[in-house]
Amino acid sequence: MPTLDFKGKQFVYAHHLTVPFRQMNVDAKKSMPKDGKPSLDDNLIIHGDNLHALKALLPKYAGKVKCIYIDPPYNTGNEGWCYNDNVNAPLIREWLKDSANPVDYEDLERHDKWLSMMWPRLQLLKELLSEDGVLFISIDDNESAHLIRICDDIFGEENFFCQVIVRANSRGQTYKQIAKTHEYLLVYTRNPEVELNELEKVGERDDLDLEDEIGRFNVRELRNRNPKFGKHNRPNLFYPVYVNPDTEDSDSFCSVSLASDKKHSERVEPFNSEGKASCWRWGQEKAKENISVNTRKSNLVARKRQDGSFAIYEKYRKSTYKPKSIWDDNKYLTETGTVEVNALGIKDFPFPKPKGLIEDCIRLACGPEDIVLDSFAGSGTTAHAVLALNKEDEGNRKFILVECENYADKTTAERVRRVIKGVKVAKDDDLKKGLGGSFTFCELGDEINIENLLKGDKLPSYDELARYAFYTATGQTLDKVKHGADFFVGETENYRVHVIYEPDTHFLRSQESALNLPLAERISKGLEESKKTALVFATHKFMGQKELSEMGITYCQLPYAIHRVMGG
Numbered sequence: 354m355p356t357l358d359f360k361g362k363q364f365v366y367a368h369h370l371t372v373p374f375r376q377m378n379v380d381a382k383k384s385m386p387k388d389g390k391p392s393l394d395d396n397l398i399i400h401g402d403n404l405h406a407l408k409a410l411l412p413k414y415a416g417k418v419k420c421i422y423i424d425p426p427y428n429t430g431n432e433g434w435c436y437n438d439n440v441n442a443p444l445i446r447e448w449l450k451d452s453a454n455p456v457d458y459e460d461l462e463r464h465d466k467w468l469s470m471m472w473p474r475l476q477l478l479k480e481l482l483s484e485d486g487v488l489f490i491s492i493d494d495n496e497s498a499h500l501i502r503i504c505d506d507i508f509g510e511e512n513f514f515c516q517v518i519v520r521a522n523s524r525g526q527t528y529k530q531i532a533k534t535h536e537y538l539l540v541y542t543r544n545p546e547v548e549l550n551e552l553e554k555v556g557e558r559d560d561l562d563l564e565d566e567i568g569r570f571n572v573r574e575l576r577n578r579n580p581k582f583g584k585h586n587r588p589n590l591f592y593p594v595y596v597n598p599d600t601e602d603s604d605s606f607c608s609v610s611l612a613s614d615k616k617h618s619e620r621v622e623p624f625n626s627e628g629k630a631s632c633w634r635w636g637q638e639k640a641k642e643n644i645s646v647n648t649r650k651s652n653l654v655a656r657k658r659q660d661g662s663f664a665i666y667e668k669y670r671k672s673t674y675k676p677k678s679i680w681d682d683n684k685y686l687t688e689t690g691t692v693e694v695n696a697l698g699i700k701d702f703p704f705p706k707p708k709g710l711i712e713d714c715i716r717l718a719c720g721p722e723d724i725v726l727d728s729f730a731g732s733g734t735t736a737h738a739v740l741a742l743n744k745e746d747e748g749n750r751k752f753i754l755v756e757c758e759n760y761a762d763k764t765t766a767e768r769v770r771r772v773i774k775g776v777k778v779a780k781d782d783d784l785k786k787g788l789g790g791s792f793t794f795c796e797l798g799d800e801i802n803i804e805n806l807l808k809g810d811k812l813p814s815y816d817e818l819a820r821y822a823f824y825t826a827t828g829q830t831l832d833k834v835k836h837g838a839d840f841f842v843g844e845t846e847n848y849r850v851h852v853i854y855e856p857d858t859h860f861l862r863s864q865e866s867a868l869n870l871p872l873a874e875r876i877s878k879g880l881e882e883s884k885k886t887a888l889v890f891a892t893h894k895f896m897g898q899k900e901l902s903e904m905g906i907t908y909c910q911l912p913y914a915i916h917r918v919m920g921g
């Protein structure tokens with residue numbers, strides 16, 4: 354498979370592995386908690402570098418995010434984005450030191466910097482994506498070709514799902530003599546077996562205003578749906594059931610004939626692919642029995658079209674459809690996104706994504722209980738879309754937003770607050786009343802290392818450190834920390850994990866935080882039935898590893914020795 358090489362690739366290839374884990378510090382004042390107390394289990398809005406934020410999310414959310422939507426910088430040269438990842442390589446440092454930041458159009462290495470920025474983030478997004486998850490990326494011509502190549506490298510070429518063309522600008526922008534009205538939506542899956550949902554279908558003939566006892570249904574004109582046999586090129590094969598327009602009595606809607614009108618005088622007998630006798634799906638007698646002006650009880654409905662001609666419509670029971678690769682509805686326009694944020698009282702945010710675009714991405718990828726992640730959150734459209742869908746179908750989807758810019762609170766989170774509480778001047782009734790919901794606002798905190806632990810500055814909670822240790826050692830997430838005897842937190846098929854820790858400086862500096870012989874013996878006794886290995890995390894120990902190994906224990910010093918144990 355062809356791959357894409359770019360300046361800096363060899364240095365960022367494994368950079369996501371060296372990014373330190375950081376704490377997520379809750380800001381209660383900026384949160385809108387569900388029960389009065391912010392929680393990291395709630396919807397999240399995280400302010401900070403998305404590379405570090407994605408790494409911080411791994412211990413809890415690795416392999417659990419069903420839908421990821423991102424809208425990264427398009428690298429047009431006008432956005433003013435900066436590449437400043439702290440890659441531990443002298444050549445990268447020298448490259449960034451001597452080059453202009455922010456990256457502009459005159460920077461001849463702007464594509465290399467963009468790819469270097471995206472590579473480790475896509476690696477972490479892949480780890481967060483569930484086995485049946487879907488990744489959507491909005492992009493335009495500047496980087497679409499490059500993006501496909503590196504996504505093929507990271508996700509696998511077999512996981513490329515499609516490239517959707519989205520009409521994003523109805524008027525167009527001058528682009529080499531051609532008005533540019535579109536951008537792209539790249540779709541990748543975690544594995545090639547993933548199947549997308551279908552989208553909800555609205556009535557094909559809204560002007561008919563047809564309803565049945567359970568609400569609105571779809572209708573389609575009753576006809577031969579083979580395009581080779583359309584009413585223009587083969588009119589005599591265009592479905593043989595018609596309303597007789599010459600009948601003027603009150604039963605005209607029910608006067609059905611088989612090829613009896615003036616334009617369709619030839620009677621056409623049905624046949625199948627083998628030339629054997631067959632029958633029409635809707636024959637004359639069956640059509641007469643099922644057609645009526647009473648739309649609540651009939652399967653066929655005869656009505657005049659807007660142009661005055663007659664047609665028969667069939668109730669179309671299927672309420673969903675598979676979308677095509679060109680999305681050109683007005684709800685996908687960038688200007689629609691601008692109208693939406695302006696309606697919330699949020700002004701001057703450039704090029705916000707429209708809610709309808711992200712709603713359809715979520716509909717395609719998610720069920721009502723799934724997790725949606727956006728690590729380039731911008732104005733917060735993804736959270737708005739999640740809350741709107743939850744309101745629509747009483748779902749319990751969860752959103753996680755990451756925004757590095759300083760407007761994370763004043764714009765991103767503020768939009769979500771207004772959507773939750775309601776906007777009195779909004780035209781939409783649901784938005785006026787408020788969509789409901791909650792979220793916790795977080796700031797990225799200190800790196801989790803032994804120095805910061807012993808300093809005692811904003812120590813991570815026991816659950817946070819336990820999840821971090823468990824994930825990085827085993828590669829699996831820990832849904833619930835057990836808080837068992839002898840600091841037991843959870844187990845995998847091969848390991849039982851113990852974390853000797855309390856978020857207290859005196860404890861960490863005391864002998865209580867060490868792995869000693871009595872504690873080791875109790876842990877070893879717990880291994881007798883399971884035949885597993887115990888991974889014990891502590892700041893220090895009073896025994897040698899050889900002695901511990903004989904007891905079935907592997908010691909890991911917090912947090913330097915936290916590592917992934919292959920096969921865990």
